[in-house]
Amino acid sequence: MHENRDAALRRLKRLEGQVRGIARMVEEDRYCVDVLTQIAAVRAALKAVEKLVIDDHAAHCIEDALASGDRADQRAKFTELLDLLDKARG
Amino acid sequence: MHENRDAALRRLKRLEGQVRGIARMVEEDRYCVDVLTQIAAVRAALKAVEKLVIDDHAAHCIEDALASGDRADQRAKFTELLDLLDKARG
Amino acid sequence: MHENRDAALRRLKRLEGQVRGIARMVEEDRYCVDVLTQIAAVRAALKAVEKLVIDDHAAHCIEDALASGDRADQRAKFTELLDLLDKARG
Amino acid sequence: MHENRDAALRRLKRLEGQVRGIARMVEEDRYCVDVLTQIAAVRAALKAVEKLVIDDHAAHCIEDALASGDRADQRAKFTELLDLLDKARG
Numbered sequence: 439m440h441e442n443r444d445a446a447l448r449r450l451k452r453l454e455g456q457v458r459g460i461a462r463m464v465e466e467d468r469y470c471v472d473v474l475t476q477i478a479a480v481r482a483a484l485k486a487v488e489k490l491v492i493d494d495h496a497a498h499c500i501e502d503a504l505a506s507g508d509r510a511d512q513r514a515k516f517t518e519l520l521d522l523l524d525k526a527r528g
Numbered sequence: 529m530h531e532n533r534d535a536a537l538r539r540l541k542r543l544e545g546q547v548r549g550i551a552r553m554v555e556e557d558r559y560c561v562d563v564l565t566q567i568a569a570v571r572a573a574l575k576a577v578e579k580l581v582i583d584d585h586a587a588h589c590i591e592d593a594l595a596s597g598d599r600a601d602q603r604a605k606f607t608e609l610l611d612l613l614d615k616a617r618g
Numbered sequence: 619m620h621e622n623r624d625a626a627l628r629r630l631k632r633l634e635g636q637v638r639g640i641a642r643m644v645e646e647d648r649y650c651v652d653v654l655t656q657i658a659a660v661r662a663a664l665k666a667v668e669k670l671v672i673d674d675h676a677a678h679c680i681e682d683a684l685a686s687g688d689r690a691d692q693r694a695k696f697t698e699l700l701d702l703l704d705k706a707r708g
Numbered sequence: 709m710h711e712n713r714d715a716a717l718r719r720l721k722r723l724e725g726q727v728r729g730i731a732r733m734v735e736e737d738r739y740c741v742d743v744l745t746q747i748a749a750v751r752a753a754l755k756a757v758e759k760l761v762i763d764d765h766a767a768h769c770i771e772d773a774l775a776s777g778d779r780a781d782q783r784a785k786f787t788e789l790l791d792l793l794d795k796a797r798g
Contacts, residue, residue, distance in 0.1 A: 560675035585650035
């Protein structure tokens with residue numbers, strides 16, 4: 439990654455702590471709905487990291503493929519994006 | 529659209545009927561959860577039409593952009609896909 | 619349905635027209651991404667109808683089950699909601 | 709939590725390791741799409757933990773509310789589920 443690298447690493451560090459926090463809530467028998475709220479928060483944090491990676495991919499890997507004029511590499515990039523879109527559509 | 533065109537039109541016709549069917553259920557005061565089940569069915573049908581359009585787009589519009597070597601068009605295609613991915617990620 | 623009934627029927631009528639509109643776009647060979655944008659609009663409209671039905675269900679069917687003291691009916695209502703949650707979680 | 713407690717704790721421990729694994733991939737400048745694949749795996753693992761918590765909640769907290777006959781508690785449980793459904797619908 440490039441300009442989003444440090445931000446992604448900071449968020450992943452915080453995310454790791456949030457996951458540990460959920461485990462502590464389960465150990466302390468905290469109310470289920472409070473645990474579910476924290477799980478939703480981790481999901482949102484994960485999505486933010488994902489967005490950093492996608493934006494970095496677009497700004498660099500995809501731009502490099504465009505600049506290269508290498509059709510096979512360009513097609514591979516399109517195929518990867520189409521797969522990500524398929525998965526995101528669920 | 530191309531090879532998926534007829535299939536998409538057939539599904540859209542059926543989808544239209546399913547939407548009318550939901551309206552009838554509401555008019556007949558059918559049980560809410562049954563109505564919700566039909567709404568989920570329409571959502572699934574809509575997703576199937578969407579998949580036909582995306583696949584057709586990949587096979588034709590994106591391939592044409594690749595074959596053209598037109599970098600601006602290729603970049604536009606990538607940007608469109610990235611926007612679709614962003615929306616699908618919710 | 620109750621107070622949300624008319625609003626749901628109006629939205630469903632509009633939704634039906636939107637689906638026909640997508641079919642016309644496909645027939646007129648409109649650009650795929652424009653078709654996908656309309657499909658996303660129908661999905662959003664469908665979600666709004668779903669919300670009307672869920673809110674009506676909560677305000678009436680669930681409240682009636684609560685007021686009845688009928689444990690079997692109450693459990694059935696909980697089970698239905700848990701199923702809806704499972705499907706929504708995808 | 710009850711019977712799903714240990715399984716949830718095991719999964720959360722593994723999840724923590726997966727998040728650390730993603731951070732390592734970013735530090736090692738691994739290909740963006742491979743990082744995105746791992747993020748999707750963590751999201752799926754998180755969903756599995758969520759399911760364990762929801763099922764435990766249904767089998768115990770909701771059943772206790774049903775058995776108690778306490779209408780206020782029952783209504784609170786319904787409201788919590790409706791909120792979770794709203795969030796899951798996105």
